[in-house]
Amino acid sequence: MPSLPVLVLNSGSSSIKFSVYDAAGGARTKRLEGAADGIGTNQGKFWIRNGNGEKTADKSPDLPSRVEAFALIAEALNSGDFPIPAAVGHRMVCGGPTVQHNQRITPELIDKMERYVAFAPLHTPIAVYIMRETLKLFPDVPNFVCLDTYFHRTIPEVASHLPIPGEYSAMGVRRYGFHGISYESIIYQLGDEVPERLVVAHLGNGASISAIRNGACIDTSMGLTPTGGIISATRTGDIDPGVLLFILREIAKSTSDANAAADKLETVASKRAGLLGMSALSNDMRNLREAIAQGNTKARLAVDKFVWTIQKWIGSYFAELGGLDMLVFTGGIGENDIATRAEVCSSLGALGIRLDMERNNIRGEGIISAEDSRVVVRVVPPAEDLMILNHVVRMLTTS
Helix, strand or coil, X not given: CCCCEEEEEEXXXXXXXXXXXXXXXXXXXXXXXXXEECCCCCCCEEEEEECCCCEEEEECCCCCCHHHHHHHHHHHHCCCCCCCCCEEEEEECCCCCCCCCCEECCHHHHHHHHCCHHHCCCCHHHHHHHHHHHHHXXXXXXXXXXXXXXXXXXXXXXXXXXXXXXXXXXXXXXXCCCCHHHHHHHHHHHHHHCCCEEEEEEXXXXXXXXXXXXXXXXXXXXXXCCCCCXXXXXXXXXXXXXXXXXXXXXXXXXXXXXXXXXXXXXXXXXXXXXXXXXXXXXCCHHHHHHHHHCCCHHHHHHHHHHHHHHHHHHHHHHHHHCCCCEEEEEHHHHHHCXXXXXXXXXXXXXXXXXXXXXXXXXXXXXXXXXXXXXXXXXXXXXXXXHHHHHXXXXXXXXX
């Protein structure tokens, strides 16, 4: 049987992940995976693993921008060591109000999505750059975009419509929701075990929570941009608009240009806030846990705020769903930070949530709730690449 190699490109705000699968005959066999991490920092990493998990590349290059990062990936993919893909799938955080469905990429479609860079300013520029470069790299290969916002298309208008004047709503300003491909992958992995009332907490460098009824999203914490919702590594999460107006006025005292002032405010809200801003130390939960162990009170407050915010969202979704059957933790923190899961669940007993501390002592997949917990609590790692692959194969065979 001939192979069907599919390249998956998953770009984040500071990384580009890539993988190649063989999808022939319904297979989902991973042939390689790799990443360029630490883009824009002095801690660049580039690595590749083959299908057996063995590293075939491991470098620490300078990655000042997405240009250098993708050049390394393009060089590897063009080296002759890997098959030319039959199709390419790209993760896109938000395509704006006019691009809401997964579809084949054209130069015109990229232009259309780029108009709404303000809806995901940390993610869209790198995503559209990679799409354009991939079309050049493999000019005869169909490329497809897979949107994080696609999963949240089922959110009712009462949740998606924001309380703003109508002229701004007409510009596409509403709740979009993000991490949708991750949420889709949780539903896919749960399969027949998807309950009627499910809350999934995607906790990582970016963090969000979604309320899901019978596999369909009815509400999610992030709004117009990934900055909204619960606080995360460097983002404020939901905040009194008056706070942003106060900061903007302070910035305006030394910045006369309106666009420059807005850019500085965006940096404050998206890159200097959250865990980093509160702790004045780090945006990495591992570093914060180490600092807490050494008695750092700012780190303790930052983590407490993170946990407190998550608890509030879970409680609100309990009310919205009319109860809760299952809570799933996913994402880097959700999978690996035992203490965060325990702290989040510690005050949710009234909702029927009770952890088994021994079961919770895991990193990776498993049920961590106690036998007498009315709500099943699970850890399920996301499988975003697999979901992108599934979408690409479906679109490739129907287009």
